[in-house]
Amino acid sequence: MIPDGDPPRAPEAESGPLVRPYVVTGGRTAPTRGHIDAAAQVVALGDPPAGEERRGLTPEHWEILRLCRTPLSVAEIAAAFGRPAHPADPRPFGPTPGAEHPGPPLGVIRVLLGDLLDEGHVTVEQPTDPKVADLNLYREILVGLRAL
Amino acid sequence: MASEHSDRTPARRPARRLPTAIKIIIAGGFGAGKTTMVGSVSDTPPLRTEEMLTDRSVGIDDTAGVEGKQATTVAMDFGRISINQNLVLYLFGTPGQERFWFMWDELSLGALGAVVLADTRRLADCFPAIDYFERRGTPFIVAVNCFEGARRYDLDEVQLALNVGGGIPIVLCDARDRESSRDVLITLVEHAQKAHTAAH
Numbered sequence: 001m002i003p004d005g006d007p008p009r010a011p012e013a014e015s016g017p018l019v020r021p022y023v024v025t026g027g028r029t030a031p032t033r034g035h036i037d038a039a040a041q042v043v044a045l046g047d048p049p050a051g052e053e054r055r056g057l058t059p060e061h062w063e064i065l066r067l068c069r070t071p072l073s074v075a076e077i078a079a080a081f082g083r084p085a086h087p088a089d090p091r092p093f094g095p096t097p098g099a100e101h102p103g104p105p106l107g108v109i110r111v112l113l114g115d116l117l118d119e120g121h122v123t124v125e126q127p128t129d130p131k132v133a134d135l136n137l138y139r140e141i142l143v144g145l146r147a148l
Numbered sequence: 149m150a151s152e153h154s155d156r157t158p159a160r161r162p163a164r165r166l167p168t169a170i171k172i173i174i175a176g177g178f179g180a181g182k183t184t185m186v187g188s189v190s191d192t193p194p195l196r197t198e199e200m201l202t203d204r205s206v207g208i209d210d211t212a213g214v215e216g217k218q219a220t221t222v223a224m225d226f227g228r229i230s231i232n233q234n235l236v237l238y239l240f241g242t243p244g245q246e247r248f249w250f251m252w253d254e255l256s257l258g259a260l261g262a263v264v265l266a267d268t269r270r271l272a273d274c275f276p277a278i279d280y281f282e283r284r285g286t287p288f289i290v291a292v293n294c295f296e297g298a299r300r301y302d303l304d305e306v307q308l309a310l311n312v313g314g315g316i317p318i319v320l321c322d323a324r325d326r327e328s329s330r331d332v333l334i335t336l337v338e339h340a341q342k343a344h345t346a347a348h
Contacts, residue, residue: 037258038197038226039238041166071166073238075226079195105200105221127169127238129258131344138341141170141260144231145337148189148330 022108024060029107031114038075038106039127042068042113049121056119060104060112065121078109167236172333173255175242175281176265177273181293181323182241183225185265189329190227190239198223199251222248237333242277252280261287261340263332265323268292268301271309278312287340289317291332 022029044065049057060081067077081103116122130137174182187194198221222243229237240255242248256262262281266274274290281288292306307318317335322328 035254037171038224038240038255039169039171041169041236043166073169073228073236075197075224075238075240076195076228078197079226103197105198107200123166125166125169127171127258130170130260130340131347135341135344137168137170138337138344140235141231141237141337142334142341144229144235144237145330145334148229148326 022111024058024104025108025111028111031110032118033114036074036110036113036124037126039073041071041073041125041127042077042122043071044068044122045120049119053119053121056115057121058112060108061116061121064109064112064116068122074106074109074113077113078103078106081109165234167234170235170237171255171259172237172239172336173242173252173259173262173286174239174265175252175262175274175277175288176293177267177270177277179270180265180267180273181295182265185263185291185293185321185323185329185332186225186227186239186241188324188326189333190229192227194225194227194241196223196225222251224251249280256281256284256286259286261289261336261343263336264288264290266290266292266306266310267295268299268306269295271306274310278310282312287336287343289319289332289336289339291319291321291323291335293323294320 042064048065063081064077067080072080083103113122113124117124128137174185176182183194200221224243225241227239229239231237242255243251262277264274264277264281278288278290290306290310290312292301292303294300303318303320310318312318317339319332319335321332
């Protein structure tokens with residue numbers, strides 16, 4: 001759980017839509033790590049950071065940690081960024097949900113994820129390339145699709 | 149990079165194993181039904197995310213460059229199919245414009261394969277996608293989206309017009325229909341499985 005006492009500030013609440021999204025990354029457009037795939041799975045590690053570990057974390061970092069308490073892809077984090085977790089639970093984040101507000105660009109999420117990786121707050125796993133996996137993976141996918 | 153941890157915090161572990169994520173690309177010309185298919189077969193309505201061209205054109209820590217640039221935003225619709233707790237499929241609709249090839253490259257990297265959606269009223273619109281996946285060696289199939297009011301073609305006619313290799317499956321579909329879209333994905337996965345078997 002992210003502690004209630006430290007609610008992330010809505011990045012867009014005061015300034016309107018983020019026309020310069022890379023402001024939240026301090027202008028950085030590339031993460032400190034290598035490329036992070038849009039389908040890469042992200043999950044927050046352990047307890048939320050406290051004390052010294054919280055230094056350097058912005059509200060946007062907190063928002064990512066909030067979203068990936070359970071595993072979520074980079075693309076899903078971007079799409080859900082700043083949205084209330086539930087309509088009945090409005091949080092002080094960002095704009096009205098809707099397709100016209102796709103959230104921050106993937107590149108911004110990648111930079112912020114690089115920071116969180118550096119500090120050990122998340123783990124990230126790239127998508128599996130089925131070409132290098134064994135055939136059981138295809139069978140498992142087919143079983144799942146046929147059951148839809 | 150399979151999995152990354154910071155060495156500084158070895159005690160932290162994810163609560164459970166991260167799911168295996170598989171990427172599938174839904175490609176085709178503008179208006180061919182990509183987002184419709186993503187939405188009809190996914191767990192939720194299509195989600196939208198954006199990529200900015202500045203990602204590739206501006207160096208690290210170049211704040212002035214970001215401010216001075218007219219940022220071009222490319223929207224991309226995607227969906228998720230949870231196969232089970234440990235396996236998730238992501239369907240990514242490609243941005244229609246061909247000038248965004250860099251996003252196709254990124255999406256195709258490590259993808260299981262691609263569905264090229266074809267609209268028989270504008271069949272030529274899907275040629276660039278077919279060319280792209282043929283060149284890359286990405287397993288793909290062609291799914292002919294049967295729009296209302298469009299003349300129904302025989303598969304033979306479409307195959308002739310597309311001039312794709314004999315081994316590439318071509319199927320008819322209704323992108324609005326969940327079962328039909330699911331069957332398209334099954335055809336793709338079976339095709340990719342064959343390609344995988346042949347290569348090993």
